[in-house]
Amino acid sequence: MSVVRNVELAPPSSRRGLAVLFPGANRWRVPLSVLTLCILPWVLPSQALAVNVLIYGLLAVGYNLLFGYTGLLSFGHAAFFGAGAYATGIAIGTFGVNWFVAMVVGLAVAGFLATIMGMLAIRTRGIYFSMVTLALSQLVYYTALQASSWTGGENGLRGFTVSTLSFPGFSLNFLDPLVKYYAITIVVALALWFVSRALNSPFGAVIEAIRENETRARACGYNVERTKLLSFVLSGILCGLAGTLSAMHLSIVPLDSLHYQTSGLIVMMTLLGGAGSFFGPFIGALAFLLMEDIFSLWTTNWQLIVGVIFILFVLYLPKGIWGTLISWGKGR
Amino acid sequence: MTVQLIAMQLFSGLALGAILIMVALGLSIIFGMLGIVNFAHGALFMVGAYAGLYVAGLTGSFWWALVLAPVLIGLFGMLIERFLIRPLYGRSPDDPLLLTFGLGYVLVEAVRILFGTDGIPFSTPAALRGVVNLGIGFFPLYRLFVIGVVLAVLLLLWLGLERTKFGLIVRAGSADPLIMRVLGVDISKLWLVVFGIGVGITALGGVLAAPMRNVSPEMGTLVLAEAFVVTVIGGMGSLAGAVIAGLIVGVAVSMTSLFAPEMATIVMFALMALILLVRPNGLYGRAAPGL
Numbered sequence: 323m324s325v326v327r328n329v330e331l332a333p334p335s336s337r338r339g340l341a342v343l344f345p346g347a348n349r350w351r352v353p354l355s356v357l358t359l360c361i362l363p364w365v366l367p368s369q370a371l372a373v374n375v376l377i378y379g380l381l382a383v384g385y386n387l388l389f390g391y392t393g394l395l396s397f398g399h400a401a402f403f404g405a406g407a408y409a410t411g412i413a414i415g416t417f418g419v420n421w422f423v424a425m426v427v428g429l430a431v432a433g434f435l436a437t438i439m440g441m442l443a444i445r446t447r448g449i450y451f452s453m454v455t456l457a458l459s460q461l462v463y464y465t466a467l468q469a470s471s472w473t474g475g476e477n478g479l480r481g482f483t484v485s486t487l488s489f490p491g492f493s494l495n496f497l498d499p500l501v502k503y504y505a506i507t508i509v510v511a512l513a514l515w516f517v518s519r520a521l522n523s524p525f526g527a528v529i530e531a532i533r534e535n536e537t538r539a540r541a542c543g544y545n546v547e548r549t550k551l552l553s554f555v556l557s558g559i560l561c562g563l564a565g566t567l568s569a570m571h572l573s574i575v576p577l578d579s580l581h582y583q584t585s586g587l588i589v590m591m592t593l594l595g596g597a598g599s600f601f602g603p604f605i606g607a608l609a610f611l612l613m614e615d616i617f618s619l620w621t622t623n624w625q626l627i628v629g630v631i632f633i634l635f636v637l638y639l640p641k642g643i644w645g646t647l648i649s650w651g652k653g654r
Numbered sequence: 655m656t657v658q659l660i661a662m663q664l665f666s667g668l669a670l671g672a673i674l675i676m677v678a679l680g681l682s683i684i685f686g687m688l689g690i691v692n693f694a695h696g697a698l699f700m701v702g703a704y705a706g707l708y709v710a711g712l713t714g715s716f717w718w719a720l721v722l723a724p725v726l727i728g729l730f731g732m733l734i735e736r737f738l739i740r741p742l743y744g745r746s747p748d749d750p751l752l753l754t755f756g757l758g759y760v761l762v763e764a765v766r767i768l769f770g771t772d773g774i775p776f777s778t779p780a781a782l783r784g785v786v787n788l789g790i791g792f793f794p795l796y797r798l799f800v801i802g803v804v805l806a807v808l809l810l811l812w813l814g815l816e817r818t819k820f821g822l823i824v825r826a827g828s829a830d831p832l833i834m835r836v837l838g839v840d841i842s843k844l845w846l847v848v849f850g851i852g853v854g855i856t857a858l859g860g861v862l863a864a865p866m867r868n869v870s871p872e873m874g875t876l877v878l879a880e881a882f883v884v885t886v887i888g889g890m891g892s893l894a895g896a897v898i899a900g901l902i903v904g905v906a907v908s909m910t911s912l913f914a915p916e917m918a919t920i921v922m923f924a925l926m927a928l929i930l931l932v933r934p935n936g937l938y939g940r941a942a943p944g945l
Contacts, residue, residue: 395748395751395752442927442930442931445930445931445934446886446930446934446935447934448747449691449747449748449751449890450886450890450934450935452691452748452751453691453882453885453886454882454886454926454930456878456879456882457879457882457883457886457923457926458923458926458927460879460923461920461923461924461927464919464920464923465920467919468916468917468919468920581875582875582878582879583875586755586759589752589755590755590756593752623763623766623767625759625760625762625763626760626763626764626767628759629756629757629759629760629763630756630760632752632756632759633738633753633756633757633760636742636749636752636753636756637738637741637742637753640745640749
């Protein structure tokens with residue numbers, strides 16, 4: 323499957339590329355990424371944009387674990403993003419639990435949904451997988467639309483706000499934009515550290531082996547189905563985490579966050595930045611949101627420009643921005 | 655709940671199934687022959703409906719729209735194959751999928767610019783208004799007409815594929831492109847034509863659906879999901895599979911809306927999940943390529 327491009331995208335080679343640019347970059351990739359994220363609110367046009375880069379970047383990082391590293395093109399990850407967001411919102415709004423419990427609930431619901439969807443989708447292969455994930459996520463979308471007494475239906479979920487993050491002994495004012503930004507950065511940093519550890523573990527090696535050659539991975543004795551499912555669930559939980567952060571940030575969960583167009587957005591961001599690279603998804607989210615920010619000042623039809631740019635990337639730069647930079651670094 | 659009511663609902667299920675077959679056919683043909691999942695399918699369906707609207711506005715006749723719009727959009731589809739998809743042959747099977755997804759995005763925005771963001775009503779042609787008494791109840795004439803067109807398209811496709819030299823070459827080309835090239839057949843021309851036909855049929859579906867569904871830039875999003883459900887249940891690339899799956903889904907949706915209306919949109923996805931548990935490649939499917 324997709325031997326040619328996947329070899330080009332292979333992280334082992336891209337890591338070698340990074341190592342040429344900065345020796346030891348692989349070991350320092352989490353601190354370097356977090357440092358970059360800490361600077362964002364001071365260099366981007368607005369802090370609102372910076373928060374979005376954090377949340378969508380995390381979403382793309384979670385998605386990249388499945389698409390970039392395991393080689394499974396899912397078109398249904400909006401389901402986990404939305405499920406995390408809805409579960410957090412409902413936990414706070416309806417049941418009045420505190421923010422930490424609400425986040426845990428969000429992750430649990432996203433993980434549960436990912437387990438069920440994963441068990442169904444992993445039975446299929448290749449492009450069937452993309453279609454099945456899309457159709458199953460639309461099932462979630464229509465279920466949320468029908469269960470309007472819980473989810474608010476078409477109007478989205480409203481009526482919950484997180485104004486302070488209370489810890490034992492102290493509390494943070496979550497309404498202050500900068501406090502909010504850095505609080506979310508801490509969560510994202512933890513998630514990045516987790517992803518980095520997972521990729522460096524034997525599990526990380528096995529998912530890349532499955533992407534490169536599933537038959538050979540199976541012949542080597544790895545349980546391909548279980549590994550794929552684990553990757554699917556981890557990826558879903560990370561996307562769910564992005565959803566819980568989005569719900570706490572916006573105090574509203576739009577119904578569209580479950581729609582497959584959102585899944586498409588995640589795919590586009592990941593591919594723009596560079597699937598299969600560690601920091602690429604953040605670059606992709608940043609590039610996408612910056613384009614939206616800039617083009618939407620000129621025209622309401624900014625999606626036309628973004629769509630054309632995406633098509634050009636698929637045709638001419640399938641490694642994405644970061645992946646292309648890395649391979650240049652390697653070439654020199 | 656009389657027998658008559660159930661019979662009527664069964665029949666509208668079959669009619670809905672005919673529309674779903676029409677919705678899924680273009681996707682299934684392009685996949686079956688070229689091995690490409692066309693994610694712009696929904697958008698092209700919508701573009702077909704708008705093209706029908708435009709032609710009907712120019713000529714004042716639904717019949718011209720029914721003939722001209724699919725031809726025009728089919729030619730447009732050939733341009734897409736030639737300049738966007740052809741460079742991707744030989745690369746990962748994910749690449750055409752991603753590209754057509756981006757294309758769908760662009761087409762929806764382009765239609766918003768050209769025709770506005772609001773839905774446009776498309777009236778049923780005068781000759782096809784009204785209802786017909788079927789003996790078990792009254793049924794809209796237009797829906798019967800759609801069933802007829804779908805049957806005609808299916809018959810033409812079957813004759814074209816099974817009874818003509820061109821169909822023979824297409825089937826051989828989809829079975830083994832390499833051997834066909836060795837035998838001196840220009841396979842890229844073949845794929846160009848097949849892609850054009852697939853897109854044309856998709857556009858025809860759009861024109862036919864226009865009087866039943868509101869014509870809006872977003873009408874393609876549901877279509878894409880529906881087409882996926884039908885092709886996944888039937889088995890990708892199988893025409894017989896698409897027909898049977900379309901009818902099963904149509905009847906299932908129709909029956910559900912009789913007993914539990916709020917579940918009607920959900921049932922087709924649940925049905926797909928169920929079929930996948932039993933047959934991961936669909937009812938008539940072959941294994942996905944690329945693995």
